Amino acid sequence: MSDITVVEAGKLNLPETTFTGRHLIGGSWLDSSDSATFERLSPSHGHVVSVSANGGATEVEAAIMSARKAFDEGVWKKMSGKDRSTLLLTVADLISQNRNRIALFETLESGKPITQAKAEIEGAVDIWRYAAALARTLHGDSHNSLGGDMLGMILKEPVGVVSMITPWNFPFLIVSQKLPFALAAGCTAVVKPSELTPSTTVILGELIQAAGFPAGVVNIVLGYGDPVGSSMSTHEAVDMVTFTGSTAVGKKIVEATSASLKKVSLELGGKNPQVIFPDADLDQAADAIVFGVYFNAGECCNSGSRIIAHEDVAELLTEKVVELSRKVPFGDPQDPRTQVGAIISEAHNDKIAGYVKAASDAGADIRLGGQALEVPGLTGRFFMPTVVSSLSADMPIAREEVFGPVLSVLTFTEFDEAVSLANSTSYGLSAGVWSENVHTCLSFAREAQAGTVWTNTWMDGYSEIPFGGVKESGLGRELGRYGIEEFLETKSVLMRIGKTRAAWVQK
Structure with a gap:
């Protein structure tokens, strides 16, 4: 810790x-x-x-x-x-x-x-x-x-x-x-x-x-x-x-x-994918990924909890995400420095831990976190920032809504494979795409089965823009x-x- x-x-x-x-x-x-x-x-x-x-x-x-x-x-x-x-x-x-x-x-x-x-x-x-x-x-x-x-x-x-x-x-x-x-x-x-x-x-x-x-x-x-x-x-x-x-x-x-x-x-609910292509700005993407998965402790229908990264950049991107995750302040919700607070209930904390354990038992790699977090001076329920890689797309942690600060990392090689992975769950709330090529972004936006698609950003919202x-x-x-x-x-x-x-x- x-x-x-x-x-x-x-x-x-x-x-x-x-x-x-x-x-x-x-x-x-x-x-x-x-x-x-x-x-x-x-x-x-x-x-x-x-x-x-x-x-x-x-x-x-x-x-x-x-x-x-x-x-x-x-x-x-x-x-x-x-x-x-x-x-x-x-x-x-x-x-x-x-x-x-x-x-x-x-x-x-x-x-x-x-x-x-x-x-x-x-x-x-x-x-x-x-x-x-x-x-x-x-x-x-x-x-x-x-x-x-x-x-x-x-x-x-x-x-x-x-x-x-x-x-x-x-x-x-x-x-x-x-x-x-x-x-x-x-x-x-x-x-x-x-x-x-x-x-x-x-x-x-x-x-x-x-x-x-x-x-x-x-x-x-x-x-x-x-x-x-x-x-x-x-x-x-x-x-x-x-x-x-x-x-x-x-x-x-x-x-x-x-x-x-x-x-x-x-x-x-949602199990919202962000697809990262090789030409993406990885520093911008990594920061947005960290925000998307830890915002509101991941207890968010719009949580960007599923990353689908091109195999050429997946490892480098994961390393950047893990490094940034370590810097995100978890802890006392009443302290203005804190960016991630407590989990809503003990039962929900246990549910989050159960998803991570099941993934680990199935062979996934827990790159960071994966367990409850103790915050000195507080008796409440907290969960560590968690990054899980080496996943298969059929694992529950990669398909189901964990509703916690847990990021699943998948990889792809071709555009059609990325779209297929993005659309492979029963959910269709939000999706994101990261690329410097506007044609790639627009093509993905048209193919993604989601009510909202963000390009080179995540979770921007306005009163004027519909959501669902x-x-x-x-x-x-x-x-x-x-x-x-x-x-x-x-x-x-x-x-x-x-x-x-x-x-x-x-x-």
Whole structure:
């Protein structure tokens, strides 16, 4: 471990009181009807961070019916785009004003570095502002070429009540990729954050209330996937479900919603390849690879966890990646120097270790790391930066989503082989290509089965650019104009001008 950069525990920054989270239903903050609660212990130091109301069927029913009432009465959907935009902008301003508090609880509950948490909150501010702009620019279409006596209009209308189920790895950012777009479209919502990271969503609810949103437009139910998430997915008064999380749970949601044919949007897993050609800038590629696999401790659907390097440069590139990996500061999430923090849970730490051990037992070469990391002064769960080479493409570590700071290195010789390897998993979220030849980059971008393809970079993102996957990485898109389209239904209106309709029944 001496050749790995570790940031030891510094002064622990805890709020004066433990955060208390309650449900937001119909504009009121409520405890659970049975007074049940659950605690969240920080994965980095083990202290109790929050105590939250543990919801059940009663709370889900009340929240959904509150959203249904707010939508059906038109308090939100009939509001002008200008007025909805104004409230969204107010929320953005309030998020910015409260960014340090939000980032602190994000770090305490998720274990991610404080600097990363602050950057995510700033990113969320931009998303809310972008969604506010969309609220004022929504429009349908018209067709005046149907003949002199006909006019066709295409209306865009809000889909209705939306259930939003969000994950623990980016709790504030991902709710901000869903909620403001649904609100801009005129929908109402019920939100369930992960039970591992509930507090920042509750803070968002406080800010939404402070902004002056009508009661019932945004509701929050805290608790576990069963019964809260499952009930939100099947309730007959819900028109749409949007979920970010594992592919396995996403499939269950599709199955659960099939009886009612609810609209579904899913952002699921990924095993994202970066293909490095011999003419690539290896120093730039190595730095981006290290960022892509260790960002958020690899607990990221967009993790660049699968490197496919040309055999002429694979060894040199791997050496560069290992050297840089040793310099990445792992450790205390509250220290601004830290770039990689704690793993979300003990069970997940064990899962990551299991993938590495299985690869080693199958003959892979563990070039760096491969085991849990002890950080002096902290009792939490950490995992070492890990690089694994000498793999075969059929090994689980090379095909399945590890969701940890673990990099798999594969090699290729020809372009077609690289494309085949890149597309060889069931996922299709993101892919990357590194080459100085624009024709190589464009050819790969067209062949890659992925919702996003980066060329000579990794994980750049903008509010204007849609995000989502193909194959088992999901359905639909978030962000950009496509992000608001998910929350709209298209209605055709045909108008006859004057009394020009020919009689069908002859007199």
